[in-house]
Amino acid sequence: MTARTSLDKDKIKFLLLEGIHPSALEVLHGSGYSQIETVKGALPEEELLERIADVHFLGIRSRTQLTPAVFEKAHKLVAVGAFCIGTNQIDLQAAREQGVVVFNAPYSNTRSVAELVLAETILLLRGIPAKNAAVHRGGWSKSAEQSYEARGKTLGIVGYGSIGTQLSVLAESLGMKVIFHDVVSKLPLGNAHQVASLDELLAQSDVVSLHVPELASTQWIIGAPQLARMKQGAILLNASRGTVVEIDALADALKSGHLAGAAVDVFPVEPRSNADVFESPLRGLDNVILTPHIGGSTMEAQANIGLEVAEKLVKFSDNGTTTSSVNFPEVALPAHPGKHRLLHIHRNVPGVLSQINQIMSDNHINISAQFLQTNETLGYVVIDLDARSSDIALEKLAKVPGTIRTRVLF
Ligand SMILES: NC(=O)c1ccc[n+]([C@@H]2O[C@H](COP(=O)([O-])OP(=O)(O)OC[C@H]3O[C@@H](n4cnc5c(N)ncnc54)[C@H](O)[C@@H]3O)[C@@H](O)[C@H]2O)c1
Ligand SMILES: O=C(O)[C@H](O)COP(=O)(O)O
16 A cells, blocks of 8 residues: 555656656556656756646756756745756755755666776777777778777776776776775775875876766866876776866867877767757767767666656655755654654754744644754754644644745645
8 A cells, every 4th residue: 555645646746857767657656646747858948947836746867957946936846856866957055945855866877887987998998989980981900009908007087986986896807907086085995096186196097087076176177287197198088077077178188199089978068858969079089989978878777766766756755754865854754654744844043843842832732753854954853743733733833933844744
């Protein structure tokens, strides 16, 4: 039997954009939700602004930009599922201010990215992209010139997180030496070792692979000066975010022959849909592998992401659990059979909990369970109580200064 919610499940509206895997639909249908609209691509902002107004749950991937303007129109929105790793496309602050919980899938596509990057490393070290292009044009230059094994080469990984560490292990199994740079001290896996600076990594590596998130501090960290520090004939791979590498500087380093090759999966500007034209100064360079942001796009990864994020949305909708949310205090909640559950989201200012409890006491409301978790800016209180008291409690709690949003589940 699926859990009940105060709003009938067939009135709770899901909008899933960007071709989210059908595994998500299976989870939602299996949990009793039937109002689910799916869209293959991302929506233009004007259309999103129009359609968001009556949506309770929104599913997106990396293309949909959720700006403050979108959240302003999203009066009914309670949660966003990012069916991917990155959440840089979402204004998390605006989401918090509206009391909208954001979930993602932090691990489901890491293996897919690591495998792609490793495959590209082997192809680029052998000069295969250029050879392939030449043979397609009728050329035939059989030669070992500029072709190398991966074994014994140094791979420099920038960002030693989930993807960077997977890549590290796979590359060592090929016999590569691995060094990495991270802003945090990390336990090295295998024989990898952390170097003190990005410059040191760039100077020592035959292959450099970038695996940092999109942040103000990672913007354009690879520009002309950093490319110049790389070894003559080195290779650069970027499957992280398009704002990490200055693309014109990379094109120059490739055209001058300073770099032997590159593989790029993410770009400063990416087409909105598969029907749009891709423009880049890297187009037409035979020693560059260009892929359309498909690092995490394998059947396995997408099916797992669909399950993982849909399950998080269902748990939040059914019982208020926020475990592994990227912008909310995390609360793992038990079932609440026979009770009503009040969710109270508020700004994290002193005195809110005491005011809530005063209201309960003044109105003789018996609390059967209470949970509180806060982060820097938000407080999340969950109260289980008798059905007969929930209307009055909801009404009073909504008036507590600092309240952002209240909901009842039963
Ligand atoms: N191409 C794709 O399809 C695809 C798929 C998945 C993820 N991604 C991108 O890859 C990124 C990394 O994914 P992850 O799961 O490994 O993330 P992660 O959060 O596990 O790891 C990121 C690492 O980067 C480090 N870091 C942050 N700033 C840094 C800096 N300035 N210099 C060096 N290190 C820094 C962090 O400390 C962390 O260890 C994601 O944020 C996403 O943008 C792309
Ligand atoms: O952040 C991610 O997981 C990747 O960039 C993949 O994004 P996508 O789901 O849009 O392919």
